[in-house]
Amino acid sequence: MYNSKITGLGYYVPDNVVTNDDLSKMMDTNDEWIQERTGIKERRWIKEGSDDSSSVMGAKASRIAIERAGLTSKDIDFIVFATLSPDYYFPGGGVQLQEMLGMNTVGALDIRNQCSGFIYAMSVADQFIKTGMYKNILVVGAEYHSSGLDKTTRGRGVSVIFGDGAGAAVLSRTEDNTKGILSSHLHSEGKHAEELTVLAPSAKHWVTELLEENDENDESYFPHMNGTFVFKNAVVRFSEAIYEGLKTNGLETTDIDMLIPHQANLRITQFIQKKFKLGDDQVHSNIHKYGNTTAASVIIALSEAWEQGKLKENDLVVLAAFGSGFTWGSVIMRW
Template sequence: MSIDIVLRGLGRYVPEKTLTNAALEKIVDTSDEWIFTRTGIRVRHIASEEQNTSDLAVEAARQALANANMEAEELTHIVVGTFTPDAMVPSCACVVEEKLGIKGRAVYDIAAACSGFLYALENARAILALHPEARVLVIGAETVTRRINFEDRTTCVLFGDGAGAAVLTRDGEGPKVLDVKLSSDGSLGRLLTVNGGGSCSSYSRPGEPIREDYFVQMEGREIFKHAVRSMTGVCNEILEDNGRTRHDIDVLIPHQANWRIIDAVGRKFDVPPEKVYSNVDRYGNTSAASIPLALSEAVDNDFVKDGDLVLLTSFGGGFTWASALLQF
């Protein structure tokens, strides 16, 4: 795309409540050593009973707007990437709009699991290509722990809750979104699912126990292979499309699924460890919030600096995967 898409502001939010590996030892048959050596995670943030996905999203949105020196009233569009909305209807984007105190905007959710933010980012680029005057709020927000079975030690140790947001325009100062590339393979969707509550899996009736298919179910080993292969592949594609090579990359921010995947992507892509940003030890896998949360944090702590070429990449259920190239 030849037009400039400007990333005017970034924001993030995680709930105050935390769940450490030591606390998980009291809930399920696991240990801090087992969790950390396999995932790199030490702690994750958990939404309180009073918090929904929209609450996390609004906090991140307000920070992004403040960072962009903009008011909510200036927004024209809100796009939320999430697979854990407050409800099936209304959309999380509609709830966010109401909580920001505005109405009449074009708002909608995108369901691409952990790739949700980058899918939403590409939607923002399309909106801005058609409407140069638009001000688009893009959010990745999840309360994944609401869909976790805390009797399943293979999944309950991995996920946390959080939100990240960005404001995009055609004008103003800020990093440029050079390109976004999306891909998918629906034939592999069975390897990572949350079927319960969908039309293919009827709701539990009053008095019936909640079934396992209401929670995240995954084939970890198969997902690992596909995640590493897909993320490195889409990164190579976006660099080739933009006349760049891996040696041009100053910072790589992969989806924060677990440390083994992050490390494998960096190694296979031949990016030095000091150029790979990770915060998975402090947040766990926050799904669609993972990329914007990490990007916002990396900018704030000067891991990303002016002039840097930043490569983002994600992988999620569906399967979906994506990459984005940013020039700071």
């Protein structure tokens, strides 16, 4: 039985920094209000006129990860691409990565699990490698949120949270079963789907309807979030997913060396950190710089933690996420 481990990491965020003060010029908000509720100080938004998109940012992050893995794009056997903001309604961004990176005609799978997208993508890639089907898989999380946000006072509860960016990991086959991904755990609860959602465009509600009706008050095209309800569910499901992963591998909370949580809200991260009695050096958080980049947030944070020398040989690293769907999950790995 093979195992899979990360051999290369990379991330990319746009140069354009949007501070809380910048947002206060667009809507009725201020730095104190945003930081108090989210912990966010700034985020990156793609600048108007830029060529960046989810697939372009994903490709930029991927090139870094592939090079760091000591590979070329021709060595990649499969692509798993997680995003809720693809360049097109269809096809998905995976095939764009295949073309942009000049790869062989490898398979490309798109994952639509929002904030849990990278966790789901890693789990899928891990299974392909463990069964011996593929040797090197490119796993990408990328999001272009800023073009689809309601940047008025009406939308401030959501629009101040999200940022743009991408991250990538190369997952490779290893015969050392003591290293790499030990287990992954995935869950969903669809009855809460509309607590955090974008209702349109969809087969039920196409963009043309909005254009024909010219209904400027139609909010279905912007993200909707029941923030309090999402928060309450997140802190419970985050904990459950982490405990599940530890129990599966006969581990305790004291065995965790590094927790990389989805960067949804600093208050959620702080709650989980306190519950698991983890020190500041055992949790990596960057939401203050990048906001919530959804499927990209875990991989951006993981890449950043690695670049900063926070991950050491044999460290027990836990990835966890919760988000729209509701979906949630965890990945337990030995570095």
